[in-house]
Amino acid sequence: MKVLGFSAGSVGREGNVDRMVKAILDRSGHDAEFVKLTNLNFSGCKGCVQQCARPQVCILADDAQPYYEKIKKADAVVIGAPVYFGAIASTALAFIERFFGYRHVDIPIAGKPFVTVIGGGLELDPAVEQLHKMLGTFQVNVIDTIKFESKVPPCLKCGRHKECEIGGLYKIRGEAAKELVITKEMFFRWEDDTAIAGAVDTAADRLKRLMR
Ligand SMILES: Cc1cc2nc3c(=O)[nH]c(=O)nc-3n(C[C@H](O)[C@H](O)[C@H](O)COP(=O)(O)O)c2cc1C
Numbered sequence: 001m002k003v004l005g006f007s008a009g010s011v012g013r014e015g016n017v018d019r020m021v022k023a024i025l026d027r028s029g030h031d032a033e034f035v036k037l038t039n040l041n042f043s044g045c046k047g048c049v050q051q052c053a054r055p056q057v058c059i060l061a062d063d064a065q066p067y068y069e070k071i072k073k074a075d076a077v078v079i080g081a082p083v084y085f086g087a088i089a090s091t092a093l094a095f096i097e098r099f100f101g102y103r104h105v106d107i108p109i110a111g112k113p114f115v116t117v118i119g120g121g122l123e124l125d126p127a128v129e130q131l132h133k134m135l136g137t138f139q140v141n142v143i144d145t146i147k148f149e150s151k152v153p154p155c156l157k158c159g160r161h162k163e164c165e166i167g168g169l170y171k172i173r174g175e176a177a178k179e180l181v182i183t184k185e186m187f188f189r190w191e192d193d194t195a196i197a198g199a200v201d202t203a204a205d206r207l208k209r210l211m212r
Helices: 016-028 049-053 065-073 090-102 125-136 168-179 194-210
Strands: 002-007 031-036 076-084 113-120 141-149
Touching: 002 016, 002 065, 016 031, 016 076, 016 113, 016 141, 016 194, 049 090, 065 090, 076 090, 076 125, 076 194, 090 125, 113 125, 113 194, 125 141, 141 194
Parallel strands: 002 031, 002 076, 076 113, 113 141
Antiparallel strands: none
């Protein structure tokens, strides 16, 4: 049984979204492949509809292209995205746009089990809804969803919080943000949140049982 896991997590490090997707794959016990979308060079759908109609798969030649055929053949898919500007990160959006290749006459991925993973600072529900609405277009079977609110604004990483009055950190803490000494403990990890750790185990278990 083959499970594919995709993450649009931050480039250059293994963030919460990457680690959640990886943990679900690992704990599912199946043959799994992890793909970090932010390490690939690819675009969203370019609208060349007639090109994908017969093969029923996106044929735009770039780094993402091989995965559309693999998704067709996979037994299940895990897909993770951070939230940017209240929406799913455009890297994930671009990748899913190209599922359009499947949507001709019938849908070869209809009913395929999917697990969705969303990570961000806070107020993630609109992004979860957006992701599920998109996936619903392809009639996939979303068997579980993990949603991790880290409450960590990107300002904790950017290095300019002492001079900034427009970032999320200033919004949350006001003038106190400028004096803030940033420590390792401020970067919440999903592994330290028992509810999320349990949800990750449950999602992995659902994948495991699904394919016994
Ligand atoms: C361009 C950008 C926009 C962001 N916008 C939001 C946002 O609207 N809401 C939110 O909760 N977090 C927002 N964030 C924080 C990201 O969701 C957070 O950095 C991400 O979850 C980190 O994921 P990772 O730990 O998997 O790398 C934003 C981050 C970036 C880089």
